[in-house]
Amino acid sequence: MRENILEAAVQLFAEYGYHAAPLRDIARLAGIQAASIYHHYPNKQSLLVEIMETHMKRLNSQLESILRKYDDPRERLRESIANHIRLHTTYKAEFFIIDTELRSLEEEPRARIIALRDEYDNLLQGLLYDGMERGIFRQSDTKVTTYAIIAMCTQVSSWFRSGGRLSVQQVIEIYYQMISQGLLLHPEGAHTQEEVARTLPPSSALGD
Numbered sequence: 001m002r003e004n005i006l007e008a009a010v011q012l013f014a015e016y017g018y019h020a021a022p023l024r025d026i027a028r029l030a031g032i033q034a035a036s037i038y039h040h041y042p043n044k045q046s047l048l049v050e051i052m053e054t055h056m057k058r059l060n061s062q063l064e065s066i067l068r069k070y071d072d073p074r075e076r077l078r079e080s081i082a083n084h085i086r087l088h089t090t091y092k093a094e095f096f097i098i099d100t101e102l103r104s105l106e107e108e109p110r111a112r113i114i115a116l117r118d119e120y121d122n123l124l125q126g127l128l129y130d131g132m133e134r135g136i137f138r139q140s141d142t143k144v145t146t147y148a149i150i151a152m153c154t155q156v157s158s159w160f161r162s163g164g165r166l167s168v169q170q171v172i173e174i175y176y177q178m179i180s181q182g183l184l185l186h187p188e189g190a191h192t193q194e195e196v197a198r199t200l201p202p203s204s205a206l207g208d
């Protein structure tokens with residue numbers, strides 16, 4: 001039942017916004033009486049917090065696993081890009097809520113979510129800094145570069161459609177090629193444009 005309630009909250013928060021989605025509508029979509037929600041969640045705010053915490057922690061923990069598993073900065077970069085894109089295309093609504101409803105959180109949970117977001121930024125900055133120190137990535141401002149990578153990869157969820165012209169993996173390869181070409185001191189170590197092109201179907205409309 002908690003899962004049903006969460007799924008209903010995700011759908012309505014993403015479609016109408018947190019403040020425009022009353023608990024009674026969440027309950028109706030979950031197939032229960034409005035009063036029954038209080039057996040599982042004390043209020044609507046707790047639903048928003050659980051959605052945000054669950055998916056930010058998933059994003060962070062999977063990035064931490066990548067950093068433990070791989071030592072080569074190029075492999076870390078590739079897997080980090082893949083992780084970000086896969087999660088944001090699999091959980092579109094959840095990450096949309098994270099990106100748009102931070103302002104709706106009360107002070108204490110907002111601080112927790114911001115801390116999780118900062119943790120993710122710091123992990124990516126550390127990845128980039130390590131690559132620079134080892135002479136693999138060109139020197140750049142790690143904070144600005146991190147923000148650029150996050151913005152690029154997050155935006156995929158706004159246009160990607162499952163079953164369209166490109167698979168998620170093909171999109172990941174394109175994004176890795178673009179990002180790595182800008183970062184690597186020796187770009188020949190990345191996939192060439194011809195190698196990436198060979199994996200793609202004939203061009204048609206963008207966004208699928």
